[in-house]
Amino acid sequence: SAVISQKPSRDICQRGTSLTIQCQVDSQVTMMFWYRQQPGQSLTLIATANQGSEATYESGFVIDKFPISRPNLTFSTLTVSNMSPEDSSIYLCSVEGQGSPLGELFFGEGSRLTVL
Amino acid sequence: AQSVTQLDSQVPVFEEAPVELRCNYSSSVSVYLFWYVQYPNQGLQLLLKYLSGSTLVKGINGFEAEFNKSQTSFHLRKPSVHISDTAEYFCAVSAATRAGKSTFGDGTTLTVKP
Numbered sequence: 001s002a003v004i005s006q007k008p009s010r011d012i013c014q015r016g017t018s019l020t021i022q023c024q025v026d027s028q029v030t031m032m033f034w035y036r037q038q039p040g041q042s043l044t045l046i047a048t049a050n051q052g053s054e055a056t057y058e059s060g061f062v063i064d065k066f067p068i069s070r071p072n073l074t075f076s077t078l079t080v081s082n083m084s085p086e087d088s089s090i091y092l093c094s095v096e097g098q099g100s101p102l103g104e105l106f107f108g109e110g111s112r113l114t115v116l
Numbered sequence: 117a118q119s120v121t122q123l124d125s126q127v128p129v130f131e132e133a134p135v136e137l138r139c140n141y142s143s144s145v146s147v148y149l150f151w152y153v154q155y156p157n158q159g160l161q162l163l164l165k166y167l168s169g170s171t172l173v174k175g176i177n178g179f180e181a182e183f184n185k186s187q188t189s190f191h192l193r194k195p196s197v198h199i200s201d202t203a204e205y206f207c208a209v210s211a212a213t214r215a216g217k218s219t220f221g222d223g224t225t226l227t228v229k230p
Binding site for chain 1: 206
């Protein structure tokens with residue numbers, strides 16, 4: 001298993017501002033994944049963060065809006081830029097479990113953003 | 117590409133009754149299947165997974181699921197639910213070539229009533 005800590009757990013932001021979410025894992029992992037869960041909806045993968053290379057974004061998500069950093073094997077940040085009310089969501093950091101290279105994911109508790 | 121359909125958005129059930137949460141999937145490649153649970157204001161945690169082998173898999177908290185390849189289904193069951201099982205349940209699929217990049221269903225809200 002993996003223990004994942006996210007900060008902030010929740011925040012209320014003003015339109016047009018940016019917010020950076022931090023994700024810390026208790027073990028070294030190759031890939032970290034950022035998901036978005038919009039109110040009452042399922043999870044959508046935003047991007048995959050690999051240490052030492054550019055993040056890989058899924059269709060519909062772009063680096064200018066969601067820049068990601070991955071400075072080492074235990075830490076990543078996701079920035080939500082120029083926020084609008086449509087960005088109000090829970091943002092979840094996840095990793096594959098150690099010895100579990102087959103898609104099983106462990107999640108942080110999420111960062112609940114409300115944009116006014 | 118994979119897709120997941122959870123056939124019930126909400127399932128109300130009385131305590132100690134059995135429950136089944138239905139999940140169908142589609143994929144052009146072999147997939148791995150998962151059920152996750154999300155309690156209020158928490159992240160997701162794995163309930164159970166099917167990778168290969170026996171089609172009946174058992175998970176935590178007394179849940180089990182059966183993989184049916186011909187019907188492309190992976191329904192979740194519990195013979196007797198508790199109030200504490202009230203949560204959102206997500207079915208997910210992942211292809212081996214996209215390790216970690218799971219596709220999630222829309223979720224089923226299970227509400228257990230006393």
